[in-house]
Amino acid sequence: MKKADNARRRETLDIAMRVVSGAASLIGIFFLGWILWTVARQGLAAFNIDFFTELPAPPGVEGGGLANAIAGTAIITLLATLMGVPLGLFTGVYLSEFGKSTRFGGMVRFTMNITMGVPSIIVGLFVYTLLVLPFKHFSAYAGAVALAIIMLPVVARTTEDMLNLVPNALRESALAIGMPRWRMIIAILFRAARSGLLTGILLAVARVSGETAPLLFTAMSSPYWMKGLAEPTANLTVTIFNYAMSPFDDWKQLAWGASLFIMATVLGVNILARTLLRERTK
Amino acid sequence: MTRFHEYLSEHFETIFRWFTILCAGTVLLIMAGMFINLAWNARLAIGEFGLGFLWSDAWDPALNEYGAFSSIYGTLVSTLIAMAIAVPMSVVIALFLVELAHPTVSKVVGSAIELLAAIPSIIYGMWGLFVFAPIMAETVQPFLQETLGLEKVPGLGRLFTGAPMGIGMLTAGLILALMILPFISAVMRDVFAMVPPVVKESAYGMGSTTWEVTHKVTLRYGIQGIIGACFLGLGRALGETMAVTFVIGNAHRISPSLYDAGNSIASTLANEFAEASEPIYLHSLIYLGLVLLVMTFFIQLAAQWWVARLKKSMGAGL
Amino acid sequence: MSDVKLPLYGEMADPTPKISVRGLDFFYGDHQALFSNDIDIAPNRVTAVIGPSGCGKSTHLRVYNRIFELYREQRVKGAVLLNGENIFAPTVKLLDLRRRVGMIFQKPTPFPMSVFENVAYGIRLHYAVSKSELDGRVEEALKGAALWEEVRDLLNRPGTALSGGQQQRLCIARAIAVEPEVLLMDEPTSAIDPIATAKIEELVEGLKGKYTIVIVTHNMQQAARISDFTAFFFKGYIIEFGATKQIFTNPHNKKTEEYITGRFG
Numbered sequence: 001m002k003k004a005d006n007a008r009r010r011e012t013l014d015i016a017m018r019v020v021s022g023a024a025s026l027i028g029i030f031f032l033g034w035i036l037w038t039v040a041r042q043g044l045a046a047f048n049i050d051f052f053t054e055l056p057a058p059p060g061v062e063g064g065g066l067a068n069a070i071a072g073t074a075i076i077t078l079l080a081t082l083m084g085v086p087l088g089l090f091t092g093v094y095l096s097e098f099g100k101s102t103r104f105g106g107m108v109r110f111t112m113n114i115t116m117g118v119p120s121i122i123v124g125l126f127v128y129t130l131l132v133l134p135f136k137h138f139s140a141y142a143g144a145v146a147l148a149i150i151m152l153p154v155v156a157r158t159t160e161d162m163l164n165l166v167p168n169a170l171r172e173s174a175l176a177i178g179m180p181r182w183r184m185i186i187a188i189l190f191r192a193a194r195s196g197l198l199t200g201i202l203l204a205v206a207r208v209s210g211e212t213a214p215l216l217f218t219a220m221s222s223p224y225w226m227k228g229l230a231e232p233t234a235n236l237t238v239t240i241f242n243y244a245m246s247p248f249d250d251w252k253q254l255a256w257g258a259s260l261f262i263m264a265t266v267l268g269v270n271i272l273a274r275t276l277l278r279e280r281t282k
Numbered sequence: 283m284t285r286f287h288e289y290l291s292e293h294f295e296t297i298f299r300w301f302t303i304l305c306a307g308t309v310l311l312i313m314a315g316m317f318i319n320l321a322w323n324a325r326l327a328i329g330e331f332g333l334g335f336l337w338s339d340a341w342d343p344a345l346n347e348y349g350a351f352s353s354i355y356g357t358l359v360s361t362l363i364a365m366a367i368a369v370p371m372s373v374v375i376a377l378f379l380v381e382l383a384h385p386t387v388s389k390v391v392g393s394a395i396e397l398l399a400a401i402p403s404i405i406y407g408m409w410g411l412f413v414f415a416p417i418m419a420e421t422v423q424p425f426l427q428e429t430l431g432l433e434k435v436p437g438l439g440r441l442f443t444g445a446p447m448g449i450g451m452l453t454a455g456l457i458l459a460l461m462i463l464p465f466i467s468a469v470m471r472d473v474f475a476m477v478p479p480v481v482k483e484s485a486y487g488m489g490s491t492t493w494e495v496t497h498k499v500t501l502r503y504g505i506q507g508i509i510g511a512c513f514l515g516l517g518r519a520l521g522e523t524m525a526v527t528f529v530i531g532n533a534h535r536i537s538p539s540l541y542d543a544g545n546s547i548a549s550t551l552a553n554e555f556a557e558a559s560e561p562i563y564l565h566s567l568i569y570l571g572l573v574l575l576v577m578t579f580f581i582q583l584a585a586q587w588w589v590a591r592l593k594k595s596m597g598a599g600l
Numbered sequence: 601m602s603d604v605k606l607p608l609y610g611e612m613a614d615p616t617p618k619i620s621v622r623g624l625d626f627f628y629g630d631h632q633a634l635f636s637n638d639i640d641i642a643p644n645r646v647t648a649v650i651g652p653s654g655c656g657k658s659t660h661l662r663v664y665n666r667i668f669e670l671y672r673e674q675r676v677k678g679a680v681l682l683n684g685e686n687i688f689a690p691t692v693k694l695l696d697l698r699r700r701v702g703m704i705f706q707k708p709t710p711f712p713m714s715v716f717e718n719v720a721y722g723i724r725l726h727y728a729v730s731k732s733e734l735d736g737r738v739e740e741a742l743k744g745a746a747l748w749e750e751v752r753d754l755l756n757r758p759g760t761a762l763s764g765g766q767q768q769r770l771c772i773a774r775a776i777a778v779e780p781e782v783l784l785m786d787e788p789t790s791a792i793d794p795i796a797t798a799k800i801e802e803l804v805e806g807l808k809g810k811y812t813i814v815i816v817t818h819n820m821q822q823a824a825r826i827s828d829f830t831a832f833f834f835k836g837y838i839i840e841f842g843a844t845k846q847i848f849t850n851p852h853n854k855k856t857e858e859y860i861t862g863r864f865g
Binding site for chain 2: 665667670672694695696697698699702703705706707709711712713721722725726771774775778
């Protein structure tokens with residue numbers, strides 16, 4: 001058989017690809033650094049006591065803050081978590097414990113995977129038609145429902161995966177001492193998988209707290225403090241969108257501040273979730 | 283104990299089971315609800331324009347003429363740019379993280395890329411509008427046009443004509459690429475890391491270089507996960523709203539040049555929803571949303587079908 | 601501690617060893633796993649490497665094709681001469697070394713591609729062949745691995761769809777397709793059933809006329825059945841090395857005797 005005289009070509013290609021892959025990673029890191037740096041620099045300039053305590057000021061007026069939007073985002077995210085997490089958790093329980101190989105279970109799993117790929121703006125549009133159009137007003141609860149719908153499949157997927165990791169022997173030994181199944185799930189499985197579950201929930205919360213598109217048509221925005229759940233509610237991300245697109249420099253400044261605030265929160269929760277998981281797997 | 287309590291404790295097992303079934307059922311309800319609700323609330327536009335909506339490029343709120351074509355076109359083109367850049371880059375980044383980098387470097391870079399994936403899209407939009415777009419306008423676009431002379435290349439040159447404004451299809455595609463890059467890379471890295479060391483060793487044992495092992499064995503071994511990652515990235519790119527809305531320019535037109543402003547379905551929804559005063563305008567926007575929902579639905583469907591098919595053809599060992 | 605006598609092959613027509621190992625030390629980070637190993641591997645014979653688990657058998661084998669270099673914490677000292685040339689010399693091309701020294705692993709490792717593509721993989725890397733020549737080479741390699749009759753109609757099926765024993769023979773076919781000089785086998789039958797094992801042992805007997813074979817095994821009957829020479833490893837040292845018949849009937853070293861009579865291991 002004729003040996004190919006290609007060793008040098010193959011090795012050169014290999015080295016070239018090594019260089020390319022190192023360079024691509026550097027580019028990724030470079031852009032991350034650039035974005036973080038820009039947001040931090042511009043955002044820090046907007047941070048002061050007023051930013052966290054005051055209502056927005058009209059354009060041109062000195063000062064003003066985004067206290068109402070910070071509160072609004074916190075409340076909407078909290079409400080979404082209260083709805084989305086239990087729903088997702090028990091959907092995951094169903095998929096892993098009861099409906100593993102049933103037709104209904106397969107259908108739910110399939111639909112869940114598809115739902116995860118539905119753009120968040122479509123979820124916003126759906127909730128708009130569901131909770132805003134019929135009642136003729138934007139509301140915090142509509143925003144929360146939209147975020148909860150985004151959380152649900154994420155939490156359900158991680159719950160299913162995490163419960164699948166729990167060895168069957170643990171289930172059997174709990175059932176063998178006469179524990180009912182529901183108690184086995186809550187007392188044994190949840191405990192065995194708790195760091196994984198917590199990580200999944202934290203990541204889901206982090207993800208929705210940075211969402212903008214689903215809130216555009218649901219919670220919308222407001223320059224005032226919220227008085228109830230059934231009215232348009234200020235929130236950080238929609239405020240960023242509105243202020244960044246505005247022609248006023250001090251509003252743009254506030255938008256950068258809001259960006260830094262939301263980015264720091266999201267990244268902080270992410271890092272927290274990952275360390276939690278790492279501690280556990282050690 | 284009251285009779286109710288007795289009943290409860292006796293049947294709690296069944297109640298609990300049905301409760302979880304109920305929760306699982308909401309997933310189906312939500313999916314069905316999305317299609318039904320959007321279709322119902324788009325009924326005026328569906329009745330007025332029918333399927334012709336899809337290929338009509340009219341968009342005139344003054345005359346109440348609406349068509350989805352320019353939005354669909356913009357969505358597809360920006361997604362295409364993003365995928366063409368992000369997918370190959372993700373492959374080599376995963377290669378770097380799993381095969382080449384020192385473990386400490388790999389851990390640091392890997393975490394950084396995971397964080398990049400967690401940054402909310404509105405931040406990409408802000409950064410894109412205020413930092414990236416001006417650089418595109420002043421440096422990158424003139425460089426491509428003049429220094430590289432791309433404008434004068436027959437055929438291809440049409441993509442690079444027009445005034446370098448910074449805002450437009452090309453910038454939107456690049457920001458989208460940057461956004462989905464960490465997402466796809468993170469999944470690909472996990473896929474690469476899952477290939478059993480002994481399979482890689484035996485490829486090296488045949489006298490393969492690292493790159494040969496990667497693209498002939500690792501990539502094929504992980505093809506399921508990689509396709510899955512690409513489809514997820516594709517789904518994200520198609521429906522991404524904020525990162526695109528800031529930089530695409532929001533013009534309802536179809537231009538061969540990537541320098542020109544365009545619009546995507548998501549950006550149109552984000553921009554014009556507040557202005558939709560007439561019912562037909564609102565219904566047209568919701569119809570647009572329905573089109574996007576159907577697009578992503580079929581992409582997810584294709585992804586799942588594809589993965590199932592691969593599982594069959596590659597054998598159970600994968 | 602060592603009872604190794606070199607050279608060993610006075611009675612053979614060509615006594616030049618295929619591989620000579622001199623003063624080989626091996627380290628996993630700070631942990632030393634092999635201690636001044638000396639051994640000569642006879643050409644076109646089967647050399648078995650036995651010893652209790654964790655004694656360094658596989659580690660030793662993984663030096664011959666420098667596959668250990670994939671892991672940055674692993675390093676060696678000493679020399680391994682293939683046809684008299686040190687494999688660590690800068691003139692030795694790593695890719696070609698690995699073509700000349702093929703390796704079969706404990707578990708079958710078919711690549712995620714068709715049976716045909718698996719065998720063609722190495723040929724395409726190292727040789728310039730036409731399509732028809734490639735077909736011939738693949739067939740020849742599969743025949744050489746005693747697999748052709750079983751897979752001739754399954755060439756386009758995924759390699760992973762074969763049975764465990766067939767997969768292992770596919771890996772052997774893939775290795776011999778690139779015309780190696782040496783075949784390293786790292787417990788090649790430990791993951792497959794007895795009938796498939798018998799087939800592979802038979803195959804090894806047939807292959808030794810063309811290739812120099814070094815086989816790591818924890819199955820002493822297997823070593824006795826198929827090998828011409830046997831090296832006994834213990835705690836990183838080569839305790840005893842000699843003709844298989846001698847090792848199994850009249851071991852010089854007490855540890856060797858204890859091991860082959862099953863008193864430990």
